[in-house]
Amino acid sequence: MTNHQHGSGDDVVIIGVGMTPVGEHWDTSIRELALQAIKMARGGLAALIPDAIYVANMLAPALSSQTQLGALISDFAGLRGVETLTIEAAGASGGSAIRQAFMALKSGLAKCVLVIGVEKVTDGVGTDVDSALATSTDADYEAIHGITPTSQAALLMRRYFYENDAPKDALAGFSITAHQNAITNPNAMFRQGMQPVQYLNAPMISAPLNMFDAAPLADGSAALLIARADAVPSGLSAPMVRIIASSLASTTLALHDRPDMLHMSALESSVQQALEMSDLRLEDLDLFELHDQYSILAALALEAAGFAPRGKGWELARNGEISQSGSIPISTFGGSKARGDTGGATGVYQVAEITRQLQGLAGENQVADARYGMAQCIGGVGSTAATHILARIEP
Amino acid sequence: MEISRHWRLAKQRYALVGEVCPNCEHKIFPPRDICPDCGEEAQDLYQFSGRGEVYSYTQVQQAPTGFEEYAPYTVALIKLEEGPMLTAQLTDMGKRPVSIGMPVEMVTRKLRSDGERGMLIYGYKFRPAIAS
Ligand SMILES: [Zn+2]
Numbered sequence: 001m002t003n004h005q006h007g008s009g010d011d012v013v014i015i016g017v018g019m020t021p022v023g024e025h026w027d028t029s030i031r032e033l034a035l036q037a038i039k040m041a042r043g044g045l046a047a048l049i050p051d052a053i054y055v056a057n058m059l060a061p062a063l064s065s066q067t068q069l070g071a072l073i074s075d076f077a078g079l080r081g082v083e084t085l086t087i088e089a090a091g092a093s094g095g096s097a098i099r100q101a102f103m104a105l106k107s108g109l110a111k112c113v114l115v116i117g118v119e120k121v122t123d124g125v126g127t128d129v130d131s132a133l134a135t136s137t138d139a140d141y142e143a144i145h146g147i148t149p150t151s152q153a154a155l156l157m158r159r160y161f162y163e164n165d166a167p168k169d170a171l172a173g174f175s176i177t178a179h180q181n182a183i184t185n186p187n188a189m190f191r192q193g194m195q196p197v198q199y200l201n202a203p204m205i206s207a208p209l210n211m212f213d214a215a216p217l218a219d220g221s222a223a224l225l226i227a228r229a230d231a232v233p234s235g236l237s238a239p240m241v242r243i244i245a246s247s248l249a250s251t252t253l254a255l256h257d258r259p260d261m262l263h264m265s266a267l268e269s270s271v272q273q274a275l276e277m278s279d280l281r282l283e284d285l286d287l288f289e290l291h292d293q294y295s296i297l298a299a300l301a302l303e304a305a306g307f308a309p310r311g312k313g314w315e316l317a318r319n320g321e322i323s324q325s326g327s328i329p330i331s332t333f334g335g336s337k338a339r340g341d342t343g344g345a346t347g348v349y350q351v352a353e354i355t356r357q358l359q360g361l362a363g364e365n366q367v368a369d370a371r372y373g374m375a376q377c378i379g380g381v382g383s384t385a386a387t388h389i390l391a392r393i394e395p
Numbered sequence: 396m397e398i399s400r401h402w403r404l405a406k407q408r409y410a411l412v413g414e415v416c417p418n419c420e421h422k423i424f425p426p427r428d429i430c431p432d433c434g435e436e437a438q439d440l441y442q443f444s445g446r447g448e449v450y451s452y453t454q455v456q457q458a459p460t461g462f463e464e465y466a467p468y469t470v471a472l473i474k475l476e477e478g479p480m481l482t483a484q485l486t487d488m489g490k491r492p493v494s495i496g497m498p499v500e501m502v503t504r505k506l507r508s509d510g511e512r513g514m515l516i517y518g519y520k521f522r523p524a525i526a527s
Contacts, residue, residue, distance in 0.1 A: 127457075127459055127463060130457055130459040131461070133459075140400075140425070141481065142482045143459070144408075144516065145470060145506065146455060146465065147455075147470050147482055148459060155453050155472055158495070159450065205457065206455055207453055207454050209453070255482070256472055256479075
């Protein structure tokens with residue numbers, strides 16, 4: 001088996017976590033939003049100055065007319081002078097920034113890194129937001145035809161239903177489970193839960209994809225203070241969690257260039273690499289925070305990871321396997337679907353939430369005896385996939 | 396916006412000119428200069444027939460900036476008869492329902508108008524194939 005309990009100096013350890021509520025923060029600027037998360041992550045550790053600061057974001061250049069978020073936010077947080085930059089890979093920005101932190105720490109060039117995911121969607125309105133989102137597609141050959149990530153998810157969904165014998169409401173379980181889990185998450189955007197009948201009656205936003213098949217895009221920021229084990233300060237108030245695997249894979253940017261588009265190859269290879277690095281098997285994982293920006297992508301992510309055979313990912317949602325007490329809980333705090341999708345910050349929220357699970361601090365959302373959790377965020381409809389596996393440190 | 400960018404892409408967009416790999420004869424659209432099949436350089440121009448079939452489709456309700464006047468519109472993945480797949484809008488559908496596998500053919504239409512500067516961008520869309 002694994003020897004994760006015998007730590008070594010270059011282990012990568014999460015020592016601070018911060019998350020703002022997800023929603024429409026009209027009166028908060030992008031720097032203020034980021035600062036809220038940074039303060040939580042650095043709480044009690046303000047004397048520890050990170051060697052590098054990575055900011056994950058996808059929409060600020062388009063919606064806030066702002067680049068160099070690294071310098072902006074680091075300065076605003078009182079960390080002027082620290083090495084910093086923005087990491088962008090659309091919806092995979094968050095996981096990609098954590099990946100950069102992991103490599104910097106493993107190399108020894110950094111002892112402590114601050115990762116911030118931040119997205120300020122309400123800086124834009126109406127069709128401008130849709131245009132900004134469409135920049136994650138191929139501008140010359142996809143966006144110019146009026147396509148958006150939502151319509152790409154719908155194209156995948158229609159083909160999925162065509163190729164697989166699945167009932168009309170096959171994907172409803174993803175939305176219902178996410179909304180159920182969000183009820184007890186104070187940071188979630190939607191906390192009212194939802195009924196199956198609401199799914200059946202939901203308006204189409206890009207047929208066959210309905211309103212409940214898509215996550216709401218919203219403002220939010222999450223931050224992680226990550227350090228090498230040999231640089232962890234003493235006297236931490238919360239249990240530490242180790243990042244035992246990190247991977248990032250890619251495939252074609254354009255959906256039409258993939259030889260088999262219902263097979264999410266970047267998602268599959270990033271999971272395989274992460275499992276190999278962690279020396280774990282799928283069965284060892286206690287939860288999986290996947291990127292459920294669209295319900296079809298949740299089904300395809302479960303299939304790509306190997307939790308379900310091709311064309312059968314939806315069945316895990318149908319029979320309760322993805323719920324809090326199921327065999328592979330997903331979206332345990334509501335996921336993008338009900339916590340809210342924070343674009344480039346998503347991957348940081350996922351890892352922050354898994355950290356809470358492995359610390360045993362997930363409250364009513366706690367997955368029983370969670371030891372290992374996997375996070376995966378994706379850019380576009382699967383062009384980039386960043387996957388991390390986290391492990392509880394036994395007391 | 397970006398006049399030179401759209402000028403550069405005119406041949407592909409108006410006439411569906413792609414490439415063929417001199418090594419393995421793989422037909423390539425959109426052009427990419429390196430064959431995705433065998434990795435060799437592939438810059439020989441190739442004229443596609445413009446015929447293909449619908450692989451998947453959806454109706455866009457909420458259009459991005461520049462496409463509002465067309466909404467709702469149908470976008471599709473089209474599998475060309477020579478092999479490659481592309482993304483395009485369907486047009487001239489009338490009351491005809493779209494279906495996967497439906498034969499379609501290329502036409503040139505206005506893709507987008509850039510209101511402020513009055514620039515029009517033309518390119519390929521696909522309509523139901525006229526029975527041959
Ligand atoms: Zn070739």
